[in-house]
Amino acid sequence: GDVTILANRSKFVDFTVPYIASGVKMVVPVKHGRDQTMWTFVKPFSWDLWLSIIIISTFIGLAILIMERNVNALPNQEGSPNQKKLCPATILWFPLSQAILPEREVVVKSCSRFVLMVWLLLAFVLMQSYTANLTSILTLDQLRPSFLNLNDIRRRGYYVGYQSESFVYDVLIDQFKFDPSKLRPYRNIAEYHDALELGSQNGGVAAIFDEVPYLKIYLQEYGSNYVMSGPEYRNAGFGFVFPLNSNLTAYFSTAILDVIESGIMNEIEEKYFGKNYIGGEVSSGEISSETLSLSFHSFSGLFFISGISTLLALLVSERFIWQRLILMAKALTEIMSPIPLFKKKTRTHPIHDSTHGTEA
Missing domain, CATH: 3.40.190.10 (Periplasmic binding protein-like II)
Incomplete structure (x- = not known):
């Protein structure tokens, strides 16, 4: 049959x-x-996701550095200048260190704290996904x-x-x-x-x-x-x-x-x-040749939210710069306005000498 x-x-x-x-x-x-090698620890994320993490970390570190650049000028509770200031060399390391060992007093401004909170949310999701995927790679029978x-x-x-x-x-x-x-x-x-x-x-x-x-x-x-x-x-x-x-x-x-x-x-x-x-x-007889690595597409929404939030916080924090640029643009416009070639002559009155009573 x-x-x-x-x-x-x-x-x-x-x-x-x-x-x-x-x-x-x-x-x-x-x-x-x-299939475990010395580079197994990088397999949970694909190369484009690792690159995206480096880019967003650098962007957030640079934004916080800009917003916190005048921190020394702000007095603390004791009235002395605040001595905590981010070093430009720690732009990349700072967001990563905060994701692992967060410190509350490392930033002062409210916008900086908002950006740091958004970054910690993104880092928490990434770390949990990394841990879960690495566990499956190390323990599941492939x-x-x-x-x-x-x-x-x-x-x-x-x-x-x-x-x-x-x-x-x-x-x-x-x-x-x-x-x-x-x-x-x-x-x-x-x-x-x-x-x-x-x-x-x-x-x-x-x-x-x-x-x-x-x-x-x-x-x-x-x-x-x-x-x-x-x-x-x-x-x-x-x-x-x-x-x-x-x-x-x-x-x-x-x-x-x-x-x-x-x-x-x-x-x-x-x-x-x-x-x-x-x-x-x-169900047990079919396999897939696709990689187990998580790609950038899986977290593209979180990266988009983090980038937009950081950009908006940066604009709000540095609004005085935009205001100064607007004032400078207005002043430049007034300077560059056309100047009349001929001025209208004003009539002068004769000066009288009070002593001799004659006109000067």
Whole structure:
């Protein structure tokens, strides 16, 4: 009954509706363990996120330095000048030190404290995310496939296996572009296991290509050391086959739909594929090649809020500078205004000498 519904076959026979989904994928060996190096501590964040943290830290440190540059001129409670002042060399180190060991009295102005509060909120979220992701990298069991992808297997010229006398042979040549000399046929999952254990270098194969239901049966028995991976060549699935224009095709299709909709199909799938089989996928048999690092996109909203808040606080704190610039601009406008070329002459009155009574 496990006949695959294909377009070229439908020219000669009638198929019922598929009773199970199918397709062609590959199974490859995996290695258990944790890929840890001396640089594992940087893996929780991607390079763009690390760069963004350095940029926002420098920007916040520079903003606080500008706002606190005249702190020495402000008297403290005892009436003496405040001696705490940020050094320009600590622009980058200051926000990081405050995130680890915050000090309340390190800044004086209200705008500076507001910026520092926003930065501590951002730093708290980053540190919690870093800790959680680093913990998962160091403790979770990671499944690493022996080969990254299909191109890796083709490029290295490894042998691959397939089910003998199956249309999968044509798929490997026409769709996946394998050299026919690199294909080895096998009859059952026991031979699959032996070939994968030997490996391509020792007379076996690097991967097995077959239809997804067969591979799921294989993973149900040997799944701890293997994983389903790579691209999928899709087809309609498995169905029952009848001669062309057979009256039984419609009846069998209706019966299949009744079984699928009644829930009995779930019991059948659990019997042959196990309890991990959910909705046609084996949750433990699929892996992702994506990195575990958190990217800048995950925190872009927080970075945007921090940058805008710091910029607004800087504008409010240094408003007298903008006011002075406006006054200077007005004064410059008045100076540059056109001066009249000819002045109107004013009539002068004669000066009388009070002593002699004569006009001067």
